[in-house]
Amino acid sequence: MCHHHNIVRSDNKDLQKVEKQIDRREFLTKTSLGLGAMALGSLLGTEKLFASVSDTNSISELNGLPGLPHFVPKAKRIVYLFQSGGPSQLETFDYKPRLYDLHGQDLPASVRQGQRLTGMSADQTAFPMTSSIFNFKQYGESRTWVSELMPYTAEIVDDLCFIKSMHTEQINHDPAITFFQTGHQLPGRPSIGAWLSYGLGSDNQDLPTFIVLVSKNAGGQPLYARLWGNGFLPTRHQGVQFRSGKDPVLYLNNPDNYDGTDRREMLDYLRRLNEVQFDSYGDPEINARIAQYEMAYRMQTSVPEATDMSDEPDYIYEMYGEDSRDPGTYAANCLLARKLLEKDVKFVQLYHQGWDQHGGLPAGIKNQCKNTDQATAALVKDLKQRGLLEDTLVIWGGEFGRTVYSQGKLTATNYGRDHHPRCFTMWMAGAGVKPGFTYGQTDDFSYNIIKDPVHVHDFHATLMHLCGVDHERLTFKHQGRRYRLTDVHGHVVKRILT
Incomplete structure (x- = not known):
């Protein structure tokens, strides 16, 4: 596992438990994928199979793909x-x-x-x-x-x-x-x-x-x-x-009788769980899900204003x-x-x-x-x-x-x-x-x-x-x-x- 993530998670038993359930060696030796999983990583293109989340966000949700636009756009x-x-x-x-x-x-x-x-x-x-x-x-x-x-x-x-x-x-x-x-x-x-x-x-x-x-x-x-x-x-x-x-936007507002004060703490915890999951499985859709949770959080303020x-x-x-x-x-x-x-x-x-x-x-x-x-x-x-x-x-x-x-x-x-x-x-x-x-x-x-x-x-x-x-x-x-x-x-x- 990425050293940085271990520092972040060492104080949290729930995260440690998830991490221990599957490490890289177990993933390669105990699943039927074996080295095929490594080949899968090369097919995933920009999302590397066994990189940390911070590494895989070289394509940020803000900046799009490297090298784009191909030329100066007329339309923004x-x-x-x-x-x-x-x-x-x-x-x-x-x-x-x-x-x-x-x-x-x-x-x-x-x-x-x-x-x-x-x-x-x-x-x-x-x-x-x-x-x-x-x-x-x-x-x-x-x-x-x-x-x-x-x-x-x-x-x-x-x-x-x-x-x-x-x-x-x-x-x-x-x-x-x-x-x-x-x-x-x-x-x-x-x-x-x-x-x-x-x-x-x-x-x-x-x-x-x-x-x-x-x-x-x-x-x-x-x-x-x-x-x-x-x-x-x-x-x-x-x-x-x-x-x-x-x-x-459906399901954007907080449920009735919930004031949302711990929403940020909950999202941070959920993000870390997802990062462990990504480190284990390398599914790029996990990163997309993290980005969507974060966007929804920001939209709670931006959508009513817009x-x-x-x-x-x-x-x-x-x-x-x-x-x-x-x-x-x-x-x-x-x-x-x-x-x-x-x-x-x-x-x-x-x-x-x-x-x-x-x-x-x-x-x-x-x-x-x-x-x-x-x-x-x-x-x-x-x-x-x-x-x-x-x-x-x-x-x-x-x-x-x-x-x-x-x-x-x-x-x-x-x-x-x-x-x-x-x-x-x-x-x-x-x-x-x-x-x-x-x-x-x-x-x-x-x-x-x-x-x-x-x-x-x-x-x-x-x-x-x-x-x-x-x-x-x-x-x-x-x-x-x-x-x-x-x-x-x-x-x-x-x-x-x-």
Whole structure:
């Protein structure tokens, strides 16, 4: 055992007992692992099998991996406004005037090109095209087309970089959202925020590196905690969900009738027990657990302060919209996101459900935009006026787009749109992306990309690049293979960068 640890523990019989239960020689001779355990140590990479805890923290939870960032980052922090369900590009940002003349006509087979359909429109014999019933106008010096549904976003188009040529292979919600959040359509991989936490560490030791906010009562497709999970990375890199209400983080507050005065003493004792356990078994997850206990202790003070909105002036609430006074709404979460970004939380992920309009699209999307447009634009404006936009990356978008043809019955005022992975619109703003810029182009039907396609892997590669990370070089060895967020794909979209 490490000499230092024996000095620390010699006065404690409980710790001595645990230490005596297994020493290194016994571990190597009495377990079936034998020298295989030493080989395991070499596979654990940065976490050495039989080193002391202090030795293994060369990768501190604050500083990330040695050698990262790979180059000077443009973005110090990211806020990702994920619009779950698949917003229709045809009703928001991808203006297609030719559809007014083609309204009700069948989508030409030459356009559809035999694309696979979802189970919801597979039995359709006709595919009647429908133009949007909402008006579009050009805004800003960039003359960007925006729907009447997004009047607040229309005011900030000169700060936004639109990508109108996003595409994905995933045609159903669960694999499509999982793909956007983890770089793979099957569950189990680390999420974007977990990768950034692992590679770059934290800029605030009192708050999690990766925080998740989910709009309350939004309805729509379900969301799963694995979307912000750590996958095979150490557990301390998973996203921490902040909720509305008196307990923003579950199980963080002290139990009833416990004043917490001996909490520090208890954690110190628990840490020493864990260190003995680590010395015996070398499981790197023990270190992650120690770090999480310590973070939770610090968060008992930092979280109430970070989530306290009492010091926000009325004009800020008015800017974000009346909903921002109601904790847990999208607007309130946008305002909370700004407070977290001010405190240098590296990755803030918002999820807002309810964009899945297979039927009744006009009424449904109008309501979604009403609930989100003002607060989204306010967040960009607020970051800008505080000088934070220049090194904060803001992202807006869903998991896929919607079809040009109506799903189900088409009338003059009502229609629905099915999932469409072949082209859709996202936008980014802030750190390192060109403001007032549009990249990519779709055909007259917003069905196929005709210029500058951007795949999900390209989006991830670009996001990592803006954070100073070469996406091909941030890897983690798991079950004998090196993994990365972009798998074996992805190219940085250099033409959208400043």
